[in-house]
Amino acid sequence: MKLLQVLREAIRSINSNRTRSFLTILGIIIGVAAVIALMAAGQGAQASITGQIQSIGTNLIYVMPGNQLTTATNRRPLTLADSRALANKLRAPHIRNVAPVITDNNDVSYGKESLQTTVYGVEPGFEIVQNLSLSDGAFFTRAEIDSRASVVVLGPALADHIIGKHEGIIGMVVRINDYPFRVIGVTTSKGGSQFNNPDTFAYIPLTSMQARVKQDLSSGRVNYILLQAEDEESVKLAIDEAALVLRENHRLNLRQPDDFSITNQEDFLSIASSITGVLTIFLAGIAGISLLVGGIGIMNIMLVSVTERTSEIGLRKALGARKLDIMLQFLSESAMLSLIGGILGILIGWGLASLIGFVAAQSGTDLIPVVGWDAILLATLFSTAVGLFFGWYPASRAANLQPVEALRYE
Amino acid sequence: MIPNTKTDPVIDVRDLKKVYHIGEIEVPALRGVNIQVQRGEVVAIMGPSGSGKSTLMNMIGCLDSPSDGVYILDGLQVSDLRDDELAEVRNKKIGFVFQKYNLLPRVSALENVELPMHYSDENSHMQQRATDALKAVGLEDRMRHKPNELSGGQQQRVAIARAIVNEPAIILADEPTGNLDSQAGKEIIDLLLGLNRERGTTLIIVTHDPDVSAAAQRVIHLRDGLIVGEGESR
Ligand SMILES: Nc1ncnc2c1ncn2[C@@H]1O[C@H](COP(=O)(O)OP(=O)(O)OP(=O)(O)O)[C@@H](O)[C@H]1O
Numbered sequence: 001m002k003l004l005q006v007l008r009e010a011i012r013s014i015n016s017n018r019t020r021s022f023l024t025i026l027g028i029i030i031g032v033a034a035v036i037a038l039m040a041a042g043q044g045a046q047a048s049i050t051g052q053i054q055s056i057g058t059n060l061i062y063v064m065p066g067n068q069l070t071t072a073t074n075r076r077p078l079t080l081a082d083s084r085a086l087a088n089k090l091r092a093p094h095i096r097n098v099a100p101v102i103t104d105n106n107d108v109s110y111g112k113e114s115l116q117t118t119v120y121g122v123e124p125g126f127e128i129v130q131n132l133s134l135s136d137g138a139f140f141t142r143a144e145i146d147s148r149a150s151v152v153v154l155g156p157a158l159a160d161h162i163i164g165k166h167e168g169i170i171g172m173v174v175r176i177n178d179y180p181f182r183v184i185g186v187t188t189s190k191g192g193s194q195f196n197n198p199d200t201f202a203y204i205p206l207t208s209m210q211a212r213v214k215q216d217l218s219s220g221r222v223n224y225i226l227l228q229a230e231d232e233e234s235v236k237l238a239i240d241e242a243a244l245v246l247r248e249n250h251r252l253n254l255r256q257p258d259d260f261s262i263t264n265q266e267d268f269l270s271i272a273s274s275i276t277g278v279l280t281i282f283l284a285g286i287a288g289i290s291l292l293v294g295g296i297g298i299m300n301i302m303l304v305s306v307t308e309r310t311s312e313i314g315l316r317k318a319l320g321a322r323k324l325d326i327m328l329q330f331l332s333e334s335a336m337l338s339l340i341g342g343i344l345g346i347l348i349g350w351g352l353a354s355l356i357g358f359v360a361a362q363s364g365t366d367l368i369p370v371v372g373w374d375a376i377l378l379a380t381l382f383s384t385a386v387g388l389f390f391g392w393y394p395a396s397r398a399a400n401l402q403p404v405e406a407l408r409y410e
Numbered sequence: 411m412i413p414n415t416k417t418d419p420v421i422d423v424r425d426l427k428k429v430y431h432i433g434e435i436e437v438p439a440l441r442g443v444n445i446q447v448q449r450g451e452v453v454a455i456m457g458p459s460g461s462g463k464s465t466l467m468n469m470i471g472c473l474d475s476p477s478d479g480v481y482i483l484d485g486l487q488v489s490d491l492r493d494d495e496l497a498e499v500r501n502k503k504i505g506f507v508f509q510k511y512n513l514l515p516r517v518s519a520l521e522n523v524e525l526p527m528h529y530s531d532e533n534s535h536m537q538q539r540a541t542d543a544l545k546a547v548g549l550e551d552r553m554r555h556k557p558n559e560l561s562g563g564q565q566q567r568v569a570i571a572r573a574i575v576n577e578p579a580i581i582l583a584d585e586p587t588g589n590l591d592s593q594a595g596k597e598i599i600d601l602l603l604g605l606n607r608e609r610g611t612t613l614i615i616v617t618h619d620p621d622v623s624a625a626a627q628r629v630i631h632l633r634d635g636l637i638v639g640e641g642e643s644r
């Protein structure tokens with residue numbers, strides 16, 4: 001029998017009992033829809049995480065005090081002296097920019113309005129390393145560092161909160177730790193509403209931070225140091241150079257472990273991708289179970305169908321159908337059933353993914369679900385395979401019926 | 411008419427036995443049957459219920475295999491054939507007409523008649539050949555009808571069209587008129603006899619109806635799985 005004819009008969013048979021066919025494939029539909037929607041959301045989340053990390057730049061290196069791997073007894077802070085040493089091109093040729101950072105949680109206020117947020121004490125160059133752009137005004141200069149100027153660059157969300165707007169606010173005076181600071185710039189909004197939103201941060205000169213906000217900090221001490229490698233290829237070299245410089249600066253002998261730790265974006269990226277990888281396996285497991293249940297549903301109905309059509313099978317055999325013909329007839333029917341289930345599932349899953357994206361957008365979360373071709377292909381192949389696998393037993397039952405027995409069946 | 415012994419019979423059954431097993435119990439349905447049927451003959455098989463008529467027809471139709479004995483169909487030793495070869499024999503050499511018509515309910519008369527051709531390698535001009543077969547049974551104006559839109563007699567005509575579409579050498583009809591009133595039954599028998607006359611198709615009919623057996627050249631009487639009498643009816 002020609003394949004085209006086999007498929008036509010399968011479609012006709014599915015069509016002749018639509019309600020039953022639909023209920024049969026419901027399990028597959030739900031399973032595939034869940035896979036598509038969850039994978040889309042997962043990939044969207046991954047894209048958003050990696051996007052955020054990459055927007056900061058992959059040649060960014062973090063230097064933190066202390067070392068989590070060892071219980072360093074002589075926990076030594078990082079200092080401005082470390083920062084200056086790292087900036088020495090002779091000692092660390094692959095480091096382009098060095099940005100020491102002091103952070104403090106403090107109130108930023110204007111009039112009666114105030115917001116507790118993270119205040120950054122930084123030097124010029126930080127805005128380059130962190131990829132910060134300004135929508136208004138300018139970042140502070142070396143001269144303003146030297147003069148410990150009371151100037152501040154505000155995040156737009158912070159400005160909105162305390163001043164009520166973020167445009168045309170250059171020259172206004174806000175208070176940090178009860179000291180007045182003149183607004184000289186506003187950063188470009190990065191959008192989003194997540195925890196630790198950079199749009200709510202404030203940036204002031206490092207020297208002003210030491211003098212007026214975090215006076216208790218022992219002299220020269222910084223929270224961490226940001227480094228920017230010359231380019232992405234030299235990140236590893238820059239890390240090695242930084243480690244060497246810091247070990248020398250901290251006078252560590254060969255047997256002493258690092259009393260600082262250096263990480264870079266790559267590490268965060270690989271952590272993020274391993275987390276999403278685990279998530280994907282988890283989702284695939286759930287999807288597998290629901291497809292399994294769907295497949296059993298198909299097998300069940302196909303067995304019923306074989307019993308119902310026993311005398312039809314007998315007739316076909318009497319008219320010359322071989323085992324293979326009967327086998328193909330039932331296999332194509334179950335494969336077609338679950339393929340239709342798969343396609344419906346993909347469409348519904350796509351709809352769900354769009355819905356997730358819509359809800360995320362409404363709540364200001366930066367998550368765009370991605371329905372990938374790989375997911376669609378996988379769902380299609382997998383659901384067809386499920387149909388073939390679970391259709392095999394009923395089909396071979398049908399194919400192995402004895403013609404006489406089948407014809408006698410009422 | 412005495413069988414023409416000069417040519418090989420199209421059906422040659424020697425000492426055919428069939429025993430059914432129901433658990434421990436053995437049910438002998440055929441206990442040594444000998445029949446030779448020549449090409450173009452019309453044979454009626456009669457006998458009381460349970461005498462083994464259908465069992466014999468299933469053997470002749472290659473739908474079931476005998477427990478013992480020899481069956482040669484058109485020169486082929488049937489017991490030597492594999493499942494797929496048996497399917498091919500059924501497809502090419504035999505046309506079945508059943509008491510209950512056995513049409514596919516979901517599809518039209520035309521598609522029902524096309525069905526045997528789907529299982530044949532010779533499947534060109536299917537629609538034309540199916541149409542011709544339906545014309546031969548006088549149903550050219552009912553081709554698009556589904557079985558439930560046809561009378562019993564018409565449905566049996568569709569079944570006959572389906573039986574002849576692959577131009578088999580033999581038509582096996584097991585109580586083809588059993589579900590029909592006498593008028594429709596007579597028309598079906600006339601149709602089958604006409605096919606025998608015009609095409610020379612060998613015809614074997616199981617029947618309880620003396621009128622039908624009267625129309626046949628030979629009548630074989632079965633009882634308890636044995637042939638108890640054979641005779642010409644005319
Ligand atoms: N599949 C089977 N299993 C067990 N016994 C069977 C089977 N088929 C037929 N028989 C037995 O074989 C015998 C012959 O049956 P068969 O169907 O050939 O009779 P028949 O002559 O066609 O009867 P009827 O005129 O009622 O159709 C019966 O005793 C029947 O019970």
Ligand SMILES: [Mg+2]
Pocket residue numbers: 463464465584
């Ligand atoms: Mg019978």
